[in-house]
Structures are given as C-alpha cells and as structure tokens.
Amino acid sequence: xxxxxxxxxxxxxxxxxxxxxxxxxxxxxxxxxxxxxxxxxxxxxxxxxxxxxxxxxxxxxxxxxxxxxxxxxxxxxxxxxxxxxxxxxxxxxxxxxxxxxxxxxxxxxxxxxxxxxxxxxxxxxxxxxxxxxxxxxxxxxxxxxxxxxxxxxxxxxxxxxxxxxxxxxxxxxxxxxxxxxxxxxxxxxxxxxxxxxxxxxxxxxxxxxxxxxxxxxxxxxxxxxxxxxxxxxxxxxxxxxxxxxxxxxxxxxxxxxxxxxxxxxxxxxxxxxxxxxxxxxxxxxxxxxx
Amino acid sequence: xxxxxxxxxxxxxxxxxxxxxxxxxxxxxxxxxxxxxxxxxxxxxxxxxxxxxxxxxxxxxxxxxxxxxxxxxxxxxxxxxxxxxxxxxxxxxxxxxxxxxxxxxxxxxxxxxxxxxxxxxxxxxxxxxxxxxxxxxxxxxxxxxxxxxxxxxxxxxxxxxxxxxxxxxxxxxxxxxxxxxxxxxxxxxxxxxxxxxxxxxxxxxxxxxxxxxxxxxxxxxxxxxxxxxxxxxxxxxxxxxxxxxxxxxxxxxxxxxxxxxxxxxxxxxxxxxxxxxxxxxxxxxxxxxxxxxxxxxxxxxxxxxxxxxxxxxxxxxxxxxxxxxxxxxxxxxxxxxxxxxxxxxxxxxxxxxxxxxxxxxxxxxxxxxxxxxxxxxxxxxxxxxxxxxxxxxxxxxxxxxxxxxxxxxxxxxxxxxxxxxxxxxxxxx
Numbered sequence: 001x002x003x004x005x006x007x008x009x010x011x012x013x014x015x016x017x018x019x020x021x022x023x024x025x026x027x028x029x030x031x032x033x034x035x036x037x038x039x040x041x042x043x044x045x046x047x048x049x050x051x052x053x054x055x056x057x058x059x060x061x062x063x064x065x066x067x068x069x070x071x072x073x074x075x076x077x078x079x080x081x082x083x084x085x086x087x088x089x090x091x092x093x094x095x096x097x098x099x100x101x102x103x104x105x106x107x108x109x110x111x112x113x114x115x116x117x118x119x120x121x122x123x124x125x126x127x128x129x130x131x132x133x134x135x136x137x138x139x140x141x142x143x144x145x146x147x148x149x150x151x152x153x154x155x156x157x158x159x160x161x162x163x164x165x166x167x168x169x170x171x172x173x174x175x176x177x178x179x180x181x182x183x184x185x186x187x188x189x190x191x192x193x194x195x196x197x198x199x200x201x202x203x204x205x206x207x208x209x210x211x212x213x214x215x216x217x218x219x220x221x222x223x224x225x226x227x228x229x230x231x232x233x234x235x236x237x238x239x240x241x242x243x244x245x246x247x248x249x250x251x252x253x254x255x256x257x258x259x260x261x262x263x264x265x266x267x268x269x270x271x272x273x274x275x276x277x278x279x280x281x282x283x284x285x286x287x288x289x290x
Numbered sequence: 291x292x293x294x295x296x297x298x299x300x301x302x303x304x305x306x307x308x309x310x311x312x313x314x315x316x317x318x319x320x321x322x323x324x325x326x327x328x329x330x331x332x333x334x335x336x337x338x339x340x341x342x343x344x345x346x347x348x349x350x351x352x353x354x355x356x357x358x359x360x361x362x363x364x365x366x367x368x369x370x371x372x373x374x375x376x377x378x379x380x381x382x383x384x385x386x387x388x389x390x391x392x393x394x395x396x397x398x399x400x401x402x403x404x405x406x407x408x409x410x411x412x413x414x415x416x417x418x419x420x421x422x423x424x425x426x427x428x429x430x431x432x433x434x435x436x437x438x439x440x441x442x443x444x445x446x447x448x449x450x451x452x453x454x455x456x457x458x459x460x461x462x463x464x465x466x467x468x469x470x471x472x473x474x475x476x477x478x479x480x481x482x483x484x485x486x487x488x489x490x491x492x493x494x495x496x497x498x499x500x501x502x503x504x505x506x507x508x509x510x511x512x513x514x515x516x517x518x519x520x521x522x523x524x525x526x527x528x529x530x531x532x533x534x535x536x537x538x539x540x541x542x543x544x545x546x547x548x549x550x551x552x553x554x555x556x557x558x559x560x561x562x563x564x565x566x567x568x569x570x571x572x573x574x575x576x577x578x579x580x581x582x583x584x585x586x587x588x589x590x591x592x593x594x595x596x597x598x599x600x601x602x603x604x605x606x607x608x609x610x611x612x613x614x615x616x617x618x619x620x621x622x623x624x625x626x627x628x629x630x631x632x633x634x635x636x637x638x639x640x641x642x643x644x645x646x647x648x649x650x651x652x653x654x655x656x657x658x659x660x661x662x663x664x665x666x667x668x669x670x671x672x673x674x675x676x677x678x679x680x681x682x683x684x685x686x687x688x689x690x691x692x693x694x695x696x697x698x699x700x701x702x703x704x705x706x707x708x709x710x711x712x713x714x715x716x717x718x719x
Binding site: 007008011012014015018019021022025028029032035036039042043053056057060061063064067068070071074075077078081084085088122125126128129131132133216218219253254262264268269270 | 300302304305306307310317320321323325328329330331334335337338339341342343344345346348349350351352353355356358359362363365436438
C-alpha cells in the first residue's frame with residue numbers, strides 16, 4: 001500500500017529530525033552554560049563592567065540564534081508528526097467510507113463506552129500545541145480563538161453540534177463532520193457516540209468547530225478562556241457539551257481547564273470543579289436562553 | 291528610573307535547557323535507536339507531547355534572550371547617546387523624547403501588543419485591547435447569573451416581612467362598608483309588563499313608518515294628518531290598552547273590591563229571574579246614551595276613587611281579621627314573581643358572604659395589631675441584645691486588661707440583662 005510506505009518514509013524522516021534536534025540542543029547547551037557562568041560572575045561582582053556587557057550581549061546573540069535553529073527543527077519534526085497523523089486519519093476515513101474497518105481501528109459499533117472515552121481523552125491530549133514565533137498571535141481555532149465566520153469544518157473534524165433529541169430537547173453533542181453542502185450551507189455530521197446510526201443534517205449555525213491547537217498558557221494566555229467566562233464544555237465521561245463557567249484556566253500546556261457546570265441539583269447552581277481538556281471547551285454562543 | 295543606574299536591569303534568567311533524559315523518556319529512547327529500528331506509529335502521540343515540551347521551552351528561551359539582549363542594547367545606546375548629548379543644550383529632553391518610543395516598544399512586548407504612541411500610558415493600551423476583544427460578541431458571552439435563590443427569597447419575602455402601619459391602614463379601609471352597598475339591596479320597582487312595552491314600541495315604529503309614507507302625501511294634503519299622527523300616540527295606546535284589558539279585567543276596581551263584590555252578587559247570577567231588571571236598566575241606559583257604545587258606558591260608570599276604595603276595603607278586612615296582616619298578602623302576591631324571589635335569594639347570599647368577610651377582616655386586623663405589638667417588642671429585644679453585647683464586650687475588655695470590671699460597668703450589664711428578660715417575658719405572654 002502506498003500510504004503505508006509513505007508513512008514509513010515519514011517516520012524515518014522524523015527519526016532523523018529528532019536526532020538532528022538533539023545535536024542542535026547539545027550544541028547550544030555549551031553556550032547556555034557559558035551564559036549561566038557569566039550571570040553568576042556578574043551577580044557576585046554586583047556591577048556590570050563594559051567587558052561583561054559586551055560579552056553577555058555576544059553570548060545572548062549566539063544563544064538566540066541557537067534557540068531559533070532548535071525551534072525551527074522542532075517545528076519541522078512536529079509538522080512531520082502532523083503529516084503522518086493526517087495520513088492515518090485519511091486512511092481511517094477511507095476505511096469508514098468503504099465500510100471496512102482495519103485492524104488498528106476496530107469497528108466503532110462494537111466499541112464499548114469506556115474505550116470511546118479513552119479515545120476522546122487521548123485525542124484531547126495529543127491536540128497539537130500552538131507555539132508561535134515571537135510576535136505571532138495565535139491563529140483561529142487555537143484555544144479560545146474562534147474560527148473566522150466563513151470557516152468550513154473539514155470532513156472528519158470534530159465539532160460540537162446542536163441536535164434535537166427524540167424527546168424534543170436540544171443538546172450539544174460531540175460529532176464528526178461527514179460533509180458540508182455549500183449550496184444549502186448545511187453540515188452532515190455523525191454523532192460520535194453512535195456512529196453510523198445517527199446522522200444529522202444541521203445548518204452551520206448549529207455547529208461549533210473544536211479547537212485545532214492547544215494554546216500555551218505560558219506564552220499565549222490571552223488565547224485561553226478566562227475565569228468566569230461562559231463556555232460549552234464536554235461533561236466528563238459523556239459525549240455532550242453543557243454550559244459551564246471557567247473555574248481556572250490551565251497553567252501548563254498539558255493541563256486541563258477546571259470548569260463549573262451549570263447544574264441545578266447543587267445549591268449554588270453549579271457543579272464542583274471538573275477537569276475538561278482544552279479541546280473540548282468552546283465559546284457559548286447562545287445568549288437568549290437563560 | 292532604573293535605566294539611570296549604573297546597572298542594566300537584567301533579569302539573569304536561568305537558561306538551563308530541558309533535561310530531556312528526565313522529562314522526555316520517549317524522545318531519549320528514540321535517540322538511542324538505530325536507523326533500522328525507527329519509530330512506531332503508536333509512539334507518535336507521546337513523541338508529539340515531548341517535542342512540544344521541548345519546543346515550548348526553546349521558544350520561551352528565545353523570547354527571554356531577545357528581551358534581555360534588547361535591554362542591554364538599549365542601555366548601551368542610551369549611555370552612548372547621553373555622553374554624546376551632554377554637549378548639547380537640552381540633553382534630558384531630547385534624550386527622553388528620542389528614547390521613549392524604544393522603551394515603550396519593550397513594554398509592549400510583554401503584552402504582545404504593538405507599542406502605542408509615546409507618552410500614552412500602558413493601561414490605556416491594555417484597555418483598548420480588551421475593547422477590541424469585546425467587539426466580537428461570540429468571544430465573551432454574558433456570564434449567567436444564577437438568580438434562583440434570589441427569586442425564591444423575593445417570592446417568600448412578603449409572607450415573612452414585618453407588618454407595617456400602611457398595611458393596618460389598608461385593612462381598616464377594607465373594613466368600612468363600601469359606598470355602593472345599598473345599591474345591591476335595592477329592589478327596583480316593577481316596570482311595565484314586557485308585552486305592553488313591546489306593543490308600545492311596535493306602535494311607535496309603525497307610526498314612524500306611517501309618517502314616512504305620509505311625508506309624500508303631506509306635500510299635497512298640507513299636514514293635518516301628520517299633526518294627528520305625532521300627537522295622538524298616547525291616545526291610541528290608551529285605546530289599545532283598554533281594548534287589551536277589557537276582556538280580562540273590565541272594571542277599574544282593585545282585586546279585593548272585585549272579590550268582595552263577586553262574593554256579594556253571586557246569588558244574583560244563580561237566579562236568572564232577577565236578571566230582568568238589569569236588561570231594563572241597560573235598555574234605559576242605552577236610550578239615555580243614544581248611540582254610545584256599551585264600552586264607553588262602562589267607562590262613564592268608572593269611579594274616580596277606586597284606589598282609595600281598594601285600600602279602605604283592605605284596611606277594613608285586616609281590621610275585621612279576615613285578612614292576616616299587611617305583609618302576608620304582600621309576600622303572597624310576590625311569591626309568583628320569580629325574578630323578585632331570585633333577587634331576594636341572592637341578596638341574602640350576599641349579606642351572608644359580606645358578613646363572613648367582615649368577620650375575617652376583623653380577625654385579620656386584630657392579629658395584625660397584635661403582631662405589630664410583638665414586632666415592636668422584638669425590635670426592643672434586638673436593641674437590648676445589642677446593649678447586652680456591648681456590656682459583655684466592655685467587661686471582656688476589662689478582663690483582658692487584667693482589671694476587674696468597674697461597678698458602673700457591672701450595673702450597666704445587669705440593667706441590660708434585666709431589661710432584656712422583661713421584654714422577653716412580655717413577648718412570651
């Protein structure tokens with residue numbers, strides 16, 4: 001299969017890139033150590049002579065160049081991973097379309113709930129982290145940054161979809177895009193929980209694309225939802241989104257949000273703080289409903 | 291300003307690289323592998339996370355380095371500039387004006403916003419940014435207020451709130467009998483029977499139509515007929531009335547008079563022999579009247595005092611004990627009037643209901659007044675509670691200062707306690 005060979009090739013390339021990364025890192029390590037020493041000496045002498053200043057400036061410039069190189073090669077490696085993943089995803093979609101499931105991706109129909117939850121958790125964890133170059137601002141669909149108004153979710157993208165349940169209640173469910181019709185402006189989506197069984201055709205107003213990058217709280221905290229903001233968040237161990245307030249935003253890239261779900265069974269109207277991954281927290285649009 | 295000191299404001303960041311052996315095990319493992327072993331697809335997720343960690347750290351280092359380097363450069367440039375500018379006439383002003391933008395640029399870096407114009411405070415910059423953020427309504431949805439408890443308490447409040455004078459006054463107002471009460475107990479006089487009223491209406495209508503028809507004739511005839519039409523409705527009506535009444539009730543006497551008379555003349559009817567004088571009389575009358583109808587004769591026969599005669603007969607009958615009393619015949623006569631009976635029934639109901647309501651209102655007013663009194667007492671309890679607490683605090687303060695409380699303080703405390711007790715007793719009664 002050509003896709004398989006392609007993937008194998010890419011994996012080899014990735015391996016090389018990782019090795020190069022380490023070379024780059026070892027190279028810059030020396031310089032960083034130098035800076036460290038200079039810092040210490042300057043601090044003990046408690047004054048900055050022109051000599052140190054010039055020296056430090058030189059060291060900083062070199063270290064900066066090193067860091068740039070390291071960043072670029074790391075980005076390269078991450079791009080490679082993303083490429084492999086998209087190939088894998090394509091393969092999965094193709095299999096799904098054909099109605100044949102490969103061994104690595106067992107049929108969803110037989111998937112137990114616990115397995116599905118683990119998969120969702122994993123997909124949230126491996127959502128790529130957005131690391132911009134200095135001066136770059138986070139792109140759309142990074143963390144809390146919404147998609148542009150004309151954005152169209154691609155096939156296979158995960159979205160929050162507002163569907164009408166059998167009992168007439170409206171609910172935001174986690175769904176996967178099947179197709180989008182430009183003539184009717186409507187999406188076809190599959191409920192992630194009951195794949196193949198329930199297919200919904202929904203107008204784009206009822207679709208919120210999920211973030212495609214995690215925002216890094218250390219560098220881009222403004223691309224995160226802030227405390228007390230109203231959001232839709234995936235309730236743990238379910239595939240439904242509910243209204244919630246941000247309790248604490250994540251502090252590190254791998255951290256989750258801590259959110260308070262609106263829940264009338266609690267005295268103050270909110271659940272105790274629960275963790276929800278960045279991937280499953282989206283802005284809540286509906287203002288009219290109380 | 292820190293720039294004016296001899297040291298550049300360096301932060302001496304710790305630029306230690308990430309210890310990949312500790313933090314990134316998978317990455318370290320991959321590094322150790324040969325080309326042939328390669329990487330498995332299943333390792334991608336973990337690798338991605340580790341590479342992200344490395345990139346994030348490198349990125350942070352890059353930013354910090356850039357920032358520090360800029361500080362060094364600025365500081366050096368400034369020193370150089372200063373030395374150079376000291377020869378100039380107004381060094382400070384020109385120096386600051388020249389370098390402000392640079393400083394601002396540095397400041398701006400932290401917040402990822404391009405530096406604003408010189409002299410503009412940073413705070414404003416941040417506000418402006420926030421405003422931009424606000425512009426997209428999707429970004430900052432309104433935070434929901436959970437006001438269920440508030441709504442609940444607002445609902446319950448009226449039931450628990452203190453009673454005010456306003457409410458007492460309202461109750462008293464309600465206790466006053468309404469002005470229009472008498473209106474409901476009035477029994478309107480019996481009007482004309484509907485058949486008569488309808489007859490009158492019909493006649494009026496016919497007459498109006500006739501007048502319309504006459505209008506055409508009038509132009510020719512000159513109007514004596516129209517005059518008659520307009521004026522003589524009443525006379526016509528009277529005629530019709532008499533025609534209506536005559537078959538049932540030929541004579542103008544009241545019912546009692548008739549009954550009495552009937553009782554007296556009955557025997558005459560039985561013996562036909564004695565009938566003869568009547569036709570004679572009639573014949574005489576007919577001769578006398580010469581051409582008048584027997585109807586008009588009966589009218590002439592009508593006595594003007596029939597009403598008073600009827601009243602007097604009634605009075606007499608009552609006095610003789612033949613009729614029970616004034617009321618009995620009245621009630622008896624009215625018993626046939628369904629409307630009146632219904633009216634009486636409803637009025638009785640209304641009376642009972644309003645009496646009941648009045649009793650309730652009075653009870654409520656009494657309770658409210660009592661509650662007011664209690665409220666007042668409770669208020670006083672609260673005041674004296676405070677006094678007791680105050681006294682307690684004073685004594686505690688004295689104890690803390692290791693001195694026994696003064697007599698005045700003790701007296702005050704006792705007084706407050708006793709007063710509180712007495713009010714509580716009052717409240718319990």
